[in-house]
Amino acid sequence: MLKRILTTALFCSVVIATTFKFSVSEERLMLCALGADVSLLSEKGCYQYFYVFGVSSELKDIVQRGYGISPILSADTETRFLIAKQLISSGVDINQPNPTDGLNMPPIHSTILQDDLEGFNWLVRNGADLNIVYEQTGEDVLAFLNAMYLEHPTHNRQHMRELILNSPIIYSGS
DSSP states (O other): OHHHHHHHHHHHHHHHHHHHHHHSOHHHHHHHHTTOSOSSSOHHHHHHHHHHHOOOHHHHHHHHHHTOSHHHHHSOSTTHHHHHHHHHHTTOOTTOOBGGGSSOBOHHHHHHHTTOHHHHHHHHHTTOOTTOOBTTTTBOHHHHHHHHHHHSOOHHHHHHHHHHHTOTTTOOOO
């Protein structure tokens, strides 16, 4: 009897998950996981989809060709780093500039501009290139950070500078 109940529950779960998988777009689920009110599920509930099914090649291509991970890291949600990690694991370039914001800025530069220490640290820990140059200014990460710090000094930017300057292995710039 217990075996039959468990089998039925498992079957129902698979049917529901499969129906859900094919009735809601992954891009919509990703937005939901990043806190947008686009589904009946919570952001953590939507993230579970990616935890279970992973990122499809279609969603990877949408993110890679469209906007990269910068907007994902800018989301004010607990799941932003989980979603970004899933996308990077699927092959999305951690350093890809975001052409849709009008700035075409690499994610690491974007975190400096936004004064986002948590996002900056996450990018460094996950392999962002600190030598990448922001084409609009011609500045690598440290030069851009120094310019931003001179213009708008903050506690977060000071910590970013210390992280770069105390980690010569990850930064080979001037």
